[in-house]
Amino acid sequence: MSKRHAAKYKIDRRMGENIWGRPKSPVNRREYGPGQHGQRRKGKLSDFGTQLKAKQKLKGYYGSISEKQFRGIYAEAIRLKGDSSANLIGLLERRLDAVVYRAKFVPTVFAARQFVNHGHIKVNGRRVNVPSFKVKPGDVIEVKQASKELALVLEASASGERDVPDYIEVDHSKMTAKYIRVPTLQDVPYAVQMEPNLVVEFYSR
Template identity: 75%
Template sequence: MSKRDSVKYKIDRRMGENIWGRPKSPVNRRQYGPGQHGQRRKGKISDFGLQMRAKQKLKGYYGDVSEKQFRKVYEEAARRKGDTSENLIGLLESRLDALVYRAKFVPTIFAARQFVNHGHVNVNGRRTNIGSYRCKPGDVIEVREKSKQLAIVIEATQLAERDVPDYLEVDHQKMVATYARTPGLGDVPYPVQMEPNLVVEFYSR
């Protein structure tokens, strides 16, 4: 098992949920935490515990983003006008690695970050290798010509387990996606319920 897979499955088991909706998730077989104490009966979770769990789940979903980076995204969301929880989702979804994953150019968010880091993606015609690069509505994301025949790309476009959301316009023949608009929470196809309002409560204590 690769390091990325083990991290991904560990997050799933810690949360007790299949947060990416993957068919191979260990949670599909057993819904308790990892380790010898995983099956212990859980006590009632405090408000703080619920907020922390919501933050860890959202942070883990986007490839286990570092705490420092995630907090910066929250602070940017809080500075913007409007609902902070909706702003938070919009900012997380505008990350380049998230959009590469949403466009089904790769099978997982972890693969998306690596794919971007290895220089396989252009944004508006320019090579961009920073996964956290923030895209704007109207930006065109394209798999570079020599990367279009990679096995990981061909496999991802054929995945039936998830659909491309409507805030992205994707042409899988040309391997090009246009980021049409910033989504809200209701637009994002999370396989499990995300609670960004609890994340906001966690950081604004």
């Protein structure tokens, strides 16, 4: 498993942006990158560099997705009908760990992956412990009965730090969520601008 969850703020600093919009992000205090060379003046990025950064930012946002997994999601996005960049966002937002995070059952995407892995989530009444499981419109996601009173869950659901997007219908009193529809890029509440079109360009080089 990727160890990136232990260095989530390093992603923010490397990107120079608070990509999850969290108040504790170090980018809120210092916008330069991590490490001894972090304060060096950065030159203008090439087209390749701009595309690479867009890919790293989008991949980093969804937590511990490996490069192999992410490339596989891209490959599926270009096979589907319609706009490939829109398909890419739709596939990422259909991941079970992303839906658990969006529903505010947990505080971070990293916690969502672990939460699903540890068997705390059911989809349509069946336990699913695969974070990459693809949710379909109409699916009902719920926190397992024994896990509904966990401090992590209660704190996340009560947090005013972010809102649940309108493509997910949530009842926090029952800790259930219904996936209404696959969102467009404009629907997804990213804290910073994401450019999936550049990610598609990066992989199609």
